[in-house]
Amino acid sequence: MLLxxxxxxxxxQFKQGFYLVYGILSLIYILILFxxxxxxxxxxxxxLILSDTTIIGLTFVGALVLLExxxxxxxxxxxxxxxLSTYLAGKMLSLVFISLIVSAVIGFIPGGxxxxxxxxxxxxxxxxxxxxxxxxxxxxxxxxxxxxxxxTILGGLILGAPVALFFIWPEISVVFPVNATIDLMITPPxxxxxxxxIADVSVLICWNILGYLFARxxxxxxxxxx
Amino acid sequence: xxxxxxxxxxYKGQNLPTLKNISFRIDDQEIFxxxxxxxxxxxxxxxxxxxVLKNYRGSVMLRGxxxxxxxxKFYENIGVAFEFPNLYLKFTALxxxxxxxxxxxxxxxxxxxxxxxxxxxxxxxLRVEAFSKGMRMRLNFIRSILHKPRLLFLDxxxxxxxxxxxxxxxxxxxxxxxxxxxxxxxxxxxxxxDELCDRLAFMIEGxxxxxxTPEKLKLQHGKKTVKVKYRLNGQxxxxxxxxxxxxxNNEFLSIINKAEIETIHTQEATLEDIFIQxxxxxxx
Numbered sequence: 001m002l003l004x005x006x007x008x009x010x011x012x013q014f015k016q017g018f019y020l021v022y023g024i025l026s027l028i029y030i031l032i033l034f035x036x037x038x039x040x041x042x043x044x045x046x047x048l049i050l051s052d053t054t055i056i057g058l059t060f061v062g063a064l065v066l067l068e069x070x071x072x073x074x075x076x077x078x079x080x081x082x083x084l085s086t087y088l089a090g091k092m093l094s095l096v097f098i099s100l101i102v103s104a105v106i107g108f109i110p111g112g113x114x115x116x117x118x119x120x121x122x123x124x125x126x127x128x129x130x131x132x133x134x135x136x137x138x139x140x141x142x143x144x145x146x147x148x149x150x151x152t153i154l155g156g157l158i159l160g161a162p163v164a165l166f167f168i169w170p171e172i173s174v175v176f177p178v179n180a181t182i183d184l185m186i187t188p189p190x191x192x193x194x195x196x197x198i199a200d201v202s203v204l205i206c207w208n209i210l211g212y213l214f215a216r217x218x219x220x221x222x223x224x225x226x
Numbered sequence: 227x228x229x230x231x232x233x234x235x236x237y238k239g240q241n242l243p244t245l246k247n248i249s250f251r252i253d254d255q256e257i258f259x260x261x262x263x264x265x266x267x268x269x270x271x272x273x274x275x276x277x278v279l280k281n282y283r284g285s286v287m288l289r290g291x292x293x294x295x296x297x298x299k300f301y302e303n304i305g306v307a308f309e310f311p312n313l314y315l316k317f318t319a320l321x322x323x324x325x326x327x328x329x330x331x332x333x334x335x336x337x338x339x340x341x342x343x344x345x346x347x348x349x350x351x352l353r354v355e356a357f358s359k360g361m362r363m364r365l366n367f368i369r370s371i372l373h374k375p376r377l378l379f380l381d382x383x384x385x386x387x388x389x390x391x392x393x394x395x396x397x398x399x400x401x402x403x404x405x406x407x408x409x410x411x412x413x414x415x416x417x418x419x420d421e422l423c424d425r426l427a428f429m430i431e432g433x434x435x436x437x438x439t440p441e442k443l444k445l446q447h448g449k450k451t452v453k454v455k456y457r458l459n460g461q462x463x464x465x466x467x468x469x470x471x472x473x474x475n476n477e478f479l480s481i482i483n484k485a486e487i488e489t490i491h492t493q494e495a496t497l498e499d500i501f502i503q504x505x506x507x508x509x510x
Contacts (some may be wrong), residue, residue: 004328015316
């Protein structure tokens with residue numbers, strides 16, 4: 001059932017034009033990266049991949065759920081044997097899939113990525129998963145795009161604050177998902193320590209558990225029991 | 227199949243309960259109609275029965291199990307068609323059916339056969355956004371029965387359908403009942419209720435003042451008279467006679483024998499008349 005719902009989620013995103021938007025964005029990213037000097041390309045690539053999995057991913061997951069709400073399909077989905085966990089996992093897998101493709105395209109083609117590809121891949125998967133769960137949670141309680149944007153901006157401020165914190169209190173900032181993701185992506189393989197990797201991955205896994213529980217709670221409260 | 231006893235339900239933040247100690251029973255292979263004006267509590271009852279709203283008081287048993295304790299697997303037995311079609315608009319009719327079919331493990335109808343049955347075969351590869359209201363309603367209906375549910379919840383199933391398709395759908399519902407499906411039908415449409423339902427419940431302000439068969443209701447609440455419209459010497463006339471000993475009523479017999487009869491009707495009450503009489507409310 002999970003594979004089927006993921007397939008239909010991808011089809012839904014394709015038919016709603018999400019893939020076209022992603023294609024155009026990727027092209028813009030690539031053009032920007034090709035025109036950057038080699039020494040800043042790595043960092044900019046990492047931030048673009050991060051923005052793809054966070055800002056763009058968040059916008060798309062919100063749009064996805066709001067479109068389902070608008071078409072009243074959520075009501076029908078949850079009076080079938082479909083489990084909430086399967087529904088959430090389907091959304092997550094479909095968005096991780098597209099994030100991976102876009103990340104690979106903008107990371108490989110302009111040749112900006114110098115970090116370890118395995119850990120970049122892990123970072124993309126884990127951060128995309130977290131931001132999808134976070135977006136699902138916000139969108140469950142939102143009735144309009146304005147509601148959703150207000151929720152994500154507030155959440156984004158809390159989750160994005162550590163970027164600034166990084167310069168003031170770097171030890172604390174690493175417990176936030178954005179920094180853990182960046183750290184995994186831009187640290188060159190020769191500098192990357194096992195301890196550092198375990199710490200970053202653990203931080204992202206913890207955020208994923210919180211994100212999943214948040215999405216589940218929100219869907220139960222605002223969709224299932226409404 | 228369904229046994230509801232002293233069901234009380236209140237939405238959070240509301241002082242008065244929406245459902246006030248209602249009790250009813252629906253037998254296997256029965257079409258049970260729920261009639262009432264908007265806001266009476268029909269949708270809330272359906273939500274409780276389908277396990278969407280769980281914080282109720284009283285008992286709601288579905289096939290021997292309390293609704294509060296049903297698992298997702300139980301939904302293999304339940305089909306629901308809401309009043310407003312809930313379909314993926316960018317998907318084709320066939321894609322919508324295939325997606326929903328993938329949620330069920332049980333034996334299913336062939337989606338293509340169902341599409342043919344309701345006259346949507348030619349449009350199976352058309353996006354639902356291009357469908358008319360009637361086409362969406364028909365697709366919504368077959369989506370709800372795709373997995374051969376034992377218990378089917380229908381909310382205004384013929385709304386927006388032309389008379390031919392409404393007839394087709396009603397025949398389909400009756401056929402499902404005859405094959406073993408129990409149907410919980412919510413409607414404002416008195417003709418649908420009269421034609422389809424084995425029993426009816428009138429819901430008003432969260433209560434069920436009456437539950438009975440349409441025939442008994444019409445007999446109990448109707449006038450036992452017959453109205454004759456006729457022409458005598460070219461002049462139109464109307465007369466009403468008691469049904470009791472009608473065959474011995476000389477005036478009635480004289481009219482039948484001598485006048486040119488235009489119409490002759492018994493005056494049983496319509497369901498709408500009965501609803502207004504019992505509840506003091508209009509159905510709207």
